[in-house]
Amino acid sequence: MRYHGLGLEVERIVRVAIVHDYLNQYGGAERVLEILHELFPDAPVYTSMYAPEQLPSFYRSWNIRTTWLQHLPGIHRRHQLYLPLYPLAFSQLRLNQVDLVISSSSAFAKAVRVPAGTLHICYCHSPMRFAWNFPEYAAREELPPLLQRLLPPFMAWLRRWDRRTAQRIDAIAVNSRAVADRVRRFWGRDSTVIHPPVAVDRAHIVPPEEVGDYFLVVSRLVHYKRLDLVIEAANALRLPLKIVGDGRARPALERLAGPTVQFLGSVSDDEKFALYARCRAAIFPAEDDFGIAQVEVQAAGRPAIALARGGALETVIDGVTGLLFPEQTVESLLAALRRFDHLHFDPVTIRAHAERFRPERFRTEFMAFVEAQLAAKGVARRREEVFAPWN
Numbered sequence: 001m002r003y004h005g006l007g008l009e010v011e012r013i014v015r016v017a018i019v020h021d022y023l024n025q026y027g028g029a030e031r032v033l034e035i036l037h038e039l040f041p042d043a044p045v046y047t048s049m050y051a052p053e054q055l056p057s058f059y060r061s062w063n064i065r066t067t068w069l070q071h072l073p074g075i076h077r078r079h080q081l082y083l084p085l086y087p088l089a090f091s092q093l094r095l096n097q098v099d100l101v102i103s104s105s106s107a108f109a110k111a112v113r114v115p116a117g118t119l120h121i122c123y124c125h126s127p128m129r130f131a132w133n134f135p136e137y138a139a140r141e142e143l144p145p146l147l148q149r150l151l152p153p154f155m156a157w158l159r160r161w162d163r164r165t166a167q168r169i170d171a172i173a174v175n176s177r178a179v180a181d182r183v184r185r186f187w188g189r190d191s192t193v194i195h196p197p198v199a200v201d202r203a204h205i206v207p208p209e210e211v212g213d214y215f216l217v218v219s220r221l222v223h224y225k226r227l228d229l230v231i232e233a234a235n236a237l238r239l240p241l242k243i244v245g246d247g248r249a250r251p252a253l254e255r256l257a258g259p260t261v262q263f264l265g266s267v268s269d270d271e272k273f274a275l276y277a278r279c280r281a282a283i284f285p286a287e288d289d290f291g292i293a294q295v296e297v298q299a300a301g302r303p304a305i306a307l308a309r310g311g312a313l314e315t316v317i318d319g320v321t322g323l324l325f326p327e328q329t330v331e332s333l334l335a336a337l338r339r340f341d342h343l344h345f346d347p348v349t350i351r352a353h354a355e356r357f358r359p360e361r362f363r364t365e366f367m368a369f370v371e372a373q374l375a376a377k378g379v380a381r382r383r384e385e386v387f388a389p390w391n
Contacts, residue, residue: 014374016043017095019103019112021086023064024051024076027220028196028292029125032175033104035197035359036123037062039367040102048089048108051076067093084154087111087161100374103169106289111165119377121370122169123194126179126289127186129224131158137224163187171373173366175290176311194366195314197359198292202269203299205347206277211302214240216279218272218293221247225286226328231256233333242279244272276300281322281340284312285333291315298322299354301347305336315357319343321350 018040020033037045044063049070052060067089069075075082086108093112095101101118103109106125114120130137134155163186166172172191174180183191215234219225227243234241235258243253244264254263267275273296276282282297283305290311294304298315304322306312316322322345325336 014099015097016040016100016102017046017098018043019046019090019093019095019101019105019109021105021107021109022048022050022079023059024049024054024079025220026055028290029104029106030055031199031292032123032125032196032362035362035366036102036104039363043102046093046095046109046112048086049075049079087158091165100370102370110169111161113168119373120168120170121373122166122172123366124172124174124179124183124191126175127166127182128158128162131155131162132182132186159186170377171369173369176314178287178310178313179289192369194362194369195357196290196292197362198295198299198354198357199269200295200299200351200354200358203273203276203296203301203351203354205301205351210278211280212240212278214242214279215305216242216244216275216282216297217284218244218276218282218296219284219286221245221250221253223249223252225249227253227285228256229285229328229330229333230283231258231261232330233337234258234261236330236334237337239337242275244275272296273300276302281305283333285328287328288312294322295354295357298350301351303340303345303350305333305340317353321345321353 018033018036023030044065046065048067050064050066054076069082069085069089072082090108090111091113095112095114098115098118101112101114101120103112103120103122105122107128110122110124134152166187166189172183172189173194174183174191175194175196177193180191180193183189217227217230219227221227227249230241231253238260241261242264243261244267246266250263276297277300279297279302281303282293284291284294285307287307287310288294291306294306294312294315297304298321304316306316306322306324307328308324308326312324316324318324323336323340325332
């Protein structure tokens with residue numbers, strides 16, 4: 001395969017492999033993976049396990065190669081139960097006759113062993129949150145008391161393993177300054193911030209008369225996303241709230257919801273962007289590593305109301321493209337919603353801000369990063385711009 005890139009000079013054919021944590025859910029990490037696959041369409045995608053029915057149908061045309069975890073019972077739906085096995089599975093994964101490995105990782109994929117002389121670049125969505133912040137994770141996930149007693153020693157080992165395997169990576173790119181800070185604190189490594197791609201062209205501004213009266217949440221329904229805060233705020237102010245997404249926390253959230261809260265479940269991308277365009281604002285109560293949905297709603301010219309932590313500090317301009325609230329509490333969110341009622345937001349200004357995160361920008365920045373690392377590794381010598389297909 002001839003790669004028409006940014007002038008990469010290579011002395012030989014470069015074989016590429018991509019490694020991803022798991023393919024049983026669809027979120028921001030998978031959207032990044034899709035762009036990586038576009039950049040290297042012949043590269044096989046290695047992953048712990050793959051549930052095709054839970055991902056877009058076009059994934060089925062990819063060369064996806066799974067580990068032995070794929071064959072364990074129930075792993076597609078309850079992959080958390082097999083947590084102790086992931087380090088082993090990825091450590092055993094061997095990638096032979098490969099020159100460039102790109103891992104897309106928030107947990108285990110970055111631990112893959114690569115041959116001597118092979119360049120390993122990690123696009124890190126975050127160091128594993130559940131290991132480095134286990135007490136809060138355990139509380140939010142409502143783990144049984146027995147597990148809360150048994151897991152801390154394993155988590156201590158997992159943190160050591162996470163830091164040790166991170167030292168094998170040649171170069172690290174991250175999706176936000178917040179994640180760069182974590183990589184420095186937890187792994188002792190420097191990294192380069194390359195904001196992830198956002199499909200801003202899927203979103204469109206609608207005329208003011210088409211904007212509805214509802215607020216919107218777009219998220220996986222899991223406990224750490226703290227959607228309970230949004231529901232409680234909507235209950236208190238009797239605000240119309242639409243919730244897009246599904247997940248294991250849905251039954252508990254539905255029990256909490258008042259009459260103004262509507263659960264829409266999973267929707268198509270077209271439906272999602274139509275909801276963005278017509279909402280008063282979208283609300284994000286969790287600390288996101290970057291927050292692709294926060295940019296998506298701004299691409300539709302609508303404000304984002306987000307917790308002032310993590311990626312929101314880089315994607316939301318307070319008072320201009322949305323609002324930031326300082327504390328992860330109902331009271332702090334209520335104060336932001338009351339403030340929202342007294343502000344005016346310009347859809348064109350909001351949209352212009354979102355344009356900074358276009359996929360084209362990610363492609364250019366990531367390929368420049370790859371080329372620089374290949375050159376530093378000594379692969380780049382003479383102009384031949386070739387990446388090899390896999391058989």
